Amino acid sequence: MLTKKIKTRLLFLLSVIFITLLFLTFIYLSLKKNILYFKTPSEIFIVDEIMINSKIRVGGMVKKDSIQQNNKEIKFVLTDYKKELIVVYNGAVPNLFSEERGAVVEGKLNDKSYLIADRILAKHDENYMPPEMKKILENAK
Amino acid sequence: MIIELLNMGGYGFYIWTSFLLVAVFCFLLYYKTQKTLKKYEKELALELEKLPKEHRKRIARSSKVISSILASQNKLS
Amino acid sequence: MNFFSFGNIIIYIDRFINFINSIFFVILIVGLTFALIISPIDYLQGDTVRIMYVHVPSAWIGLSIFSIIAISTILNYIFKIKNLFLLLKSLAPIGLLFTGLSIVTGSLWGKPTWGTWWAWDARLTSMLVLMLFYVLFILSLKYLKDKENLPKILSAISILGVINIPIIKYSVEWWSTLHQPASIKFLGTSSIHYSMLIPLFLMLLVLLLYCALIFLMKYKTEIIKIKKQNIKRL
Numbered sequence: 013m014l015t016k017k018i019k020t021r022l023l024f025l026l027s028v029i030f031i032t033l034l035f036l037t038f039i040y041l042s043l044k045k046n047i048l049y050f051k052t053p054s055e056i057f058i059v060d061e062i063m064i065n066s067k068i069r070v071g072g073m074v075k076k077d078s079i080q081q082n083n084k085e086i087k088f089v090l091t092d093y094k095k096e097l098i099v100v101y102n103g104a105v106p107n108l109f110s111e112e113r114g115a116v117v118e119g120k121l122n123d124k125s126y127l128i129a130d131r132i133l134a135k136h137d138e139n140y141m142p143p144e145m146k147k148i149l150e151n152a153k
Numbered sequence: 154m155i156i157e158l159l160n161m162g163g164y165g166f167y168i169w170t171s172f173l174l175v176a177v178f179c180f181l182l183y184y185k186t187q188k189t190l191k192k193y194e195k196e197l198a199l200e201l202e203k204l205p206k207e208h209r210k211r212i213a214r215s216s217k218v219i220s221s222i223l224a225s226q227n228k229l230s
Numbered sequence: 231m232n233f234f235s236f237g238n239i240i241i242y243i244d245r246f247i248n249f250i251n252s253i254f255f256v257i258l259i260v261g262l263t264f265a266l267i268i269s270p271i272d273y274l275q276g277d278t279v280r281i282m283y284v285h286v287p288s289a290w291i292g293l294s295i296f297s298i299i300a301i302s303t304i305l306n307y308i309f310k311i312k313n314l315f316l317l318l319k320s321l322a323p324i325g326l327l328f329t330g331l332s333i334v335t336g337s338l339w340g341k342p343t344w345g346t347w348w349a350w351d352a353r354l355t356s357m358l359v360l361m362l363f364y365v366l367f368i369l370s371l372k373y374l375k376d377k378e379n380l381p382k383i384l385s386a387i388s389i390l391g392v393i394n395i396p397i398i399k400y401s402v403e404w405w406s407t408l409h410q411p412a413s414i415k416f417l418g419t420s421s422i423h424y425s426m427l428i429p430l431f432l433m434l435l436v437l438l439l440y441c442a443l444i445f446l447m448k449y450k451t452e453i454i455k456i457k458k459q460n461i462k463r464l
Contacts, residue, residue: 021308021382028386032393048406049351071406106345108274116408133344138413140279141423142270158267161277167342168280171335172266175284179440182327186447193454200461217237218457221244 050116053095057124070097070127071116071135079111090117090127101129108134198226234313236453243446250443257439261432269429279426281339287434288332289357291441295325296360297395299367300388307381315381319371320448324441326364333357344408352401353409356394363391 014022040047050071070090078089085102099117109115114135119128141149161168201209201223213220265283272279299318306314336354337347348354367387374380402411414420420427 018308024382025304025307025385025389028389032390036393047352049349049408050406052406106343108343109345113274131346133346133349133408135408136274136343136410137421138410139421140272140275140282140413140426142425143273144270145423146273161280162271164276164278164342167338168266168277171281171284171338172262174334174338175288175331178327178331182323182444183440186444186451190447190451190454193451193458197454197458197461200458204461216457218240218453221240222454 052092053090053097054092056097056121057095067118067120069116069118070099071114072097074109074111074113074115076111090115095125097125097127099127099129099132101132103130103132105132106134108136194222194226197222236457239313240450240453243450247443247446247450250439250446254436254439254443257432258436261429261436264429264432270423270425272426275343278339278342280429281335282426283429283433284437285332285335285339286430287437288328288335290434291437292325292329292332292357292360292364293395293398295321295328295441296364296388296391299325300392303381303384303388307385310381316449316452318384319452320445322364322368322371323448324444326361326368328437328441329357329361329364333361346408349408351407351409352405353398353407356398356401359394360391360398363387363394367391 050069053070053072056068056070072090072092075089075091075096080087085100086105087098087100090097090099099119101117101119109132114137116133116135117127117129118131118133120130121127159165159169197219201212201219204212213223265280269280269283271277299321302314302318305311306318333354336357340349341347367384370380370383370387374383399412401407402409413422422430
């Protein structure tokens with residue numbers, strides 16, 4: 013059934029696939045660090061000193077009852093339930109930013125547990141439901 | 154109620170813009186596709202006009218594509 | 231007579247176009263009513279969740295059309311099936327449109343929820359790459375003069391592009407991204423409340439019908455182009 017022509021074409025396709033995969037592996041290996049949009053507070057804790065003073069993004073949950081706000085700046089604790097990071101930021105936060113919700117902060121580390129942010133993004137999860145449903149779920153807890 | 158619907162809890166701008174953008178771009182693609190289709194139908198019909206009458210009839214009998222397009226063009230004119 | 235001959239196809243195309251035209255606006259109005267009025271707000275995002283009803287179907291369509299195009303390009307290249315070539319030529323612009331729309335609506339959804347229009351995270355970037363592949367594919371389809379080698383080049387582009395599809399799909403699971411993980415999975419339960427699934431699937435149906443309509447019209451145009459070229463031989 014496979015004529016010679018078809019075999020040549022298949023060979024061409026296979027070589028394209030092979031070369032692509034090879035390239036992708038190289039790209040993946042070189043981008044490995046950048047492909048992660050943010051690091052977790054635990055990951056920050058184990059890295060070397062070099063990270064300090066360069067821009068990074070850290071993601072995690074905003075710890076309950078940790079938000080302190082005065083007229084100039086907002087201060088809160090970002091946690092991945094293992095390690096914690098204190099974040100200071102002055103500026104407007106996104107509407108979805110609140111306690112016990114995900115957030116990604118972008119800024120410079122002062123030391124391993126203190127970050128001065130110049131941008132805050134809110135991260136939400138994949139659950140969507142009406143408010144009444146949420147209440148029922150919370151009451152069931 | 155209308156104001157409420159337009160306002161969408163303060164997010165009206167984002168919601169209406171995204172729905173409108175989808176509508177506008179879908180319409181543009183539809184319009185362009187429709188125009189090209191009509192253009193080619195017409196051109197094919199004109200080409201057929203040029204052929205001798207006998208020949209045209211024979212084609213219309215043997216080809217469903219030609220006959221259906223001729224039929225739709227005749228309906229229009 | 232071959233069932234897939236142009237003569238048979240064009241009759242079915244006309245019937246389908248008429249059928250879609252007759253039901254489209256009814257379903258559109260029902261879909262929009264559910265999406266914009268009846269469906270509830272989200273407990274967290276409020277009304278912004280409504281953007282999901284255009285964003286998610288657009289992204290699904292963009293991804294699936296590229297997969298279909300890639301498969302038919304490769305099959306067309308190997309076995310030289312004329313109908314497949316017309317199919318991919320008619321589908322490509324629709325896929326590009328919806329990929330673009332999913333990026334733009336996603337941006338409009340990101341601003342009020344995440345607080346940014348754009349982030350270079352794995353999901354958003356890989357979606358942008360998909361759009362670039364669509365553009366590349368369509369440009370080569372349109373402007374490449376070398377018709378002999380066109381299927382070969384298109385196959386190479388679609389292989390490169392199709393490898394990106396699972397990357398898009400699983401980017402939110404493999405790497406840390408700003409984009410949330412998938413709510414609807416092939417297997418298992420969805421994490422969207424059913425009152426929000428109804429408008430989602432209604433809008434998907436509306437957009438799919440729209441795609442089918444454009445596809446059929448483009449396919450018909452392609453058949454007419456071929457007939458016009460061959461008119462002397464008839």
